[in-house]
Amino acid sequence: MPEPVFRGLPDLLVRLAVAPTSAADPPAASPSSTSAADNHAQLRRLLADPVLRESIEVSSGSLTHTLERLERGEAIDDRSWERALKSATRYLLRMAQRPTPFGLQAGVAAAARGGRGAFSAGRGAP
Numbered sequence: 528m529p530e531p532v533f534r535g536l537p538d539l540l541v542r543l544a545v546a547p548t549s550a551a552d553p554p555a556a557s558p559s560s561t562s563a564a565d566n567h568a569q570l571r572r573l574l575a576d577p578v579l580r581e582s583i584e585v586s587s588g589s590l591t592h593t594l595e596r597l598e599r600g601e602a603i604d605d606r607s608w609e610r611a612l613k614s615a616t617r618y619l620l621r622m623a624q625r626p627t628p629f630g631l632q633a634g635v636a637a638a639a640r641g642g643r644g645a646f647s648a649g650r651g652a653p
Contacts, residue, residue, distance in 0.1 A: 535640060537639065537640060538637065538638075538639065539637070539638040539639065539640065540635050540637060541635070541636050541637075541638045542626040542633055542634070542635055543626050543634045543636055544623055544624055544625060544626045544632070544633065544634070545578065545622050545631065545632060545633060545634040546578070546579075546619065546622035546623040547623065548623050548624065549623075550619055550623040563608060563609075566608050566609055566612050567608055569612055570597070570608065570611055570615060573612070573615045573619060574594065574615065576619075578622075578631065579615070579618060579622065580594075581631060582618055582622060582631040582632055583614075583615060583618050585631055586618065586631070586632070587614070587618075590611065590614050590615070593610075593611050594611060597611065618632065
């Protein structure tokens, strides 16, 4: 019998999305089909998450600049609000669904091989 080409090691690293998949539940309506006030409220709710906000700050200088203007209360047209909401929503979706190594949208966790196929994640997971 030939020698195996690869040998499994006992320790593993797993790349995971950093936000829970529930964070990616779609909003009730797309930004373009809601009122400007709804867009404003939705964007404020998204940005209340400090992890999402930091991720955006690290990843997109232009979006961060727009968000800072919004927070200072500067007058910004509704189209800019809508674009900012769509962009922030895309970052949230990436954080919840794609473990790509971009900015703070991806995480790495230690894993161990076991005797059966199983997966658990979170604090205190076996």
